[in-house]
Amino acid sequence: MISPGRYVQGKGAIHRVGEFLAQLGSSPLFVADDLVWGFVGHDIEASLRKANLPLRRETFNGIASSREVTRLVDVIQQVGADVVVAVGGGSTIDAVKAAGFLAGTRWANCPTVASTDAPCSALAVIYTDDGAFEEYRFFPRNPDLVLVDSQVVANAPASFLIAGVGDALATWLEARATAQSHAKTMAGGLPTLTGTALAKLSWDILWENALPAIDAVRDHQVTPAVEKLIEANTLLSGLGFESGGLAAAHAIHNGLTAVDATHGLAHGQKVNIGSLAQLVLEGAPTSEIRDFIEFTTRVGLPTTLVEVGLDPDDTDSLRTVADASTVAGETIHSMPFDVAADDVVGALAALDRFAARVREDAKLPGPAPYQAPHHGAGR
Incomplete structure (x- = not known):
């Protein structure tokens, strides 16, 4: 039986992301596409300020492919992140899990939709650049944190x-x-x-x-x-x-x-x-x-x-x-x-x-x- 280290859910939970991340590291890197970040970026930034954590964000390119995972590993290492945080849907989350594992960092997930059961698992589904299934990747541990803001989920289509x-x-x-x-x-x-x-x-x-x-x-x-x-x-x-x-x-x-x-x-x-x-x-x-x-x-x-x-x-x-x-x-x-x-x-x-x-x-x-x-x- 395996599970994430902590699961948090409720209205306004995104406002506490800094509080929970501070328990995991001091240099987080957020990964999100521009659309998602436009919805929640301001709230995340305010929460990080409250927790005295720096804000770094890398744009996700859309598909959890081997190419995208490798690119994210390079970014994590370049900025010296000690915890990488996926903000978005299942593809973003799977790419971050795979990249966090390869980079040797802790990883956390902030799903903005409830469209898959990817956020809590210790595996990632990797696709080709064209979107066809390529492989499952398994990791020795689950995410350290899964945080779901119910209102953010309800605001999505x-x-x-x-x-x-x-x-x-x-x-x-x-x-x-x-x-x-x-x-x-x-x-x-x-x-x-x-x-x-x-x-x-x-x-x-x-x-x-x-x-x-x-x-x-x-x-x-x-x-x-x-x-x-x-x-x-x-x-x-x-x-x-x-x-x-x-x-x-x-x-x-x-x-x-x-x-x-x-x-x-x-x-x-x-x-x-x-x-x-x-x-x-x-x-x-x-x-x-x-x-x-x-x-x-x-x-x-x-x-x-x-x-x-x-x-x-x-x-x-x-x-x-x-x-x-x-x-x-x-x-x-x-x-x-x-x-x-x-x-x-x-x-x-x-x-x-x-x-x-x-x-x-x-x-x-x-x-x-x-x-x-x-x-x-x-x-």
Whole structure:
């Protein structure tokens, strides 16, 4: 069981970042893109002044690639930072974790969205410069600090919170599969009862609070449901996936990144397709799959291939996804049965047609084709 050294969440938490960083070092380096820094930079600067800490900020260039990580290592060493702080989303956070480890510094995360469970973990997802999955990098420790300002999260577009629900819902589905197969977790050993229980707690909170929380965030309000959903997306999902285990859902996400059409999607949007495919692979009860489709459609997540830029009749693209998701070492091999590429192709095609039927029966909106932007990978 592994976890970050300290987790802080609440309205106005960003105003205390200097207080907590002073416990970690005396020369912090912040990494954030210009958009994010425009929202929170003034508050961070004021907090650092109060804590008698200097302010240095480096601009993040958009993708957690090997090239960007190497560049950040050079910056950390040049300025002599003893703690590096990511401010932003999952890509910024993963790049800073990887760079902080290589530079030999402590690292901290200030997520400004609750779109992934990246902030709490001791691993980073590294992409190519074009946004395709390249590798997982594992570190010997978790972040020293994760600080989440709930109001900052609520001020962001609701689409980020929605994506976080997609990422977090996979946590329990993958943890229960890992527990059944007795496979190793991302923490390096067998799943603990604690990690598996936290994954289930995350699932329960999501089903109870996601819809009212998303409605509140559309009006930039922080309600108890919003606080619960942020914690489920960030802390509970982070602890649950890392100490509970990953399985097919995230492997299929990684496979989806091998297709150019998906590169503008958020991480959690692709994971939701992976979760549905995992349920199909498991032969889960039809009622369970139907409930998942209806719920995640209401949340605003994709449940069909057309919504992630794929054609269910495009066998070549589905084969590309399947081949990438079943390579040796992928987490799909933590399932309690063998999964081949042909199985993934079949699951993807089957979920697409069934999801469309479920949505029609439930009088939910039909799937709209996804048009990928011409830049970057959503993470």
